Amino acid sequence: MSDLDNQLSLPAKGRPVYERKAVKPASLKALRLRENVLAYAFLAPSLLIFAVFLFYPMLKSVYLSLHATDPTGQIAGYVGLDNFTSLFKSGVFLQGIKVTALFALLTVPTGMLLALLLAAMTHTKLRGMRFFQFAFSLPMVLSVGSSAVIWKFLFHPTLGMFNYLLSKIGVDPIPWLTSPDWALLSISLMTVWMNLGFNYIILSSGLQGIPDEIYESAKMDGAGPMVTFWRISMPMLSPTLFFVLVVSIISAFQSFGQINIMTGGGPVNSTNVFVYSIYQEAFVNFRFGTGSAQALVLFAVILLLTIIQFKWVERKVHYQ
Structure with missing residues (x-):
């Protein structure tokens, strides 16, 4: 009993007692389980869609x-890796790989360089730039089928606009x-435009995500437009360029609609790319059986190219 209690003469029963009530904390494992259940409950619709349209078709x-099929598409028997062996012995399949690689080389660098040039040209605050930005974005709203039909008319040997313009210049x-x-x-050419x-x-x-202060500092230091573009814009734009590169290569290896509509893989299998095959x-x-084997080979090729890009090309990417 303290001196203060003696002076105030407080009864023992009337003294305030401050005791911390023991609260049983929830188990950490139970909390994690509850969070996981809640997370999977929100992910369940997406996982169901992926399971039906992605995982099941892949399996x-x-x-x-690994099986052979009859003319009706029914399983005829187990053949193991014979489908893959016959693919790599097929001249048409190897020709398709060559055509697909050449198609990617023609479309990916050209499409990226042209888009970068147009983006740099319209990255100004001059009047009328909004119109050009809208015009350059228009191909995105057209479907592959519509674009292919339009360009098929443009490429027509006698009625097409391209040959008409060429005839005007002799x-x-x-x-x-x-x-x-x-x-x-x-x-x-059509794919680059599309x-x-x-x-x-x-x-x-x-480009719009690069702060204007950096350009102003470079201008104050006497840097010209070309130096500013190569020393500032390109390094800071490298993550975006890397993303466009990966997406463009995957898209090139999966091209099908325009080839099916415009050439049907011909003439003489000159446009018979991977997916059309x-x-x-x-x-x-x-x-x-062989079609599924080709699809798995395509998946392996795209996966390998993506891994190579993330392992070596990404080293050149400048992240802020």
């Missing part, structure tokens, strides 16, 4: 690639889609 492709008509020498180049809207929007957004094998010839 089905693996299963079909150039002979070009067999855009009917010659093996011109067909792939024509498809590539992907221009997406590439332009992404790169233009990346899979379509022909599986849904025209009804050989689902």
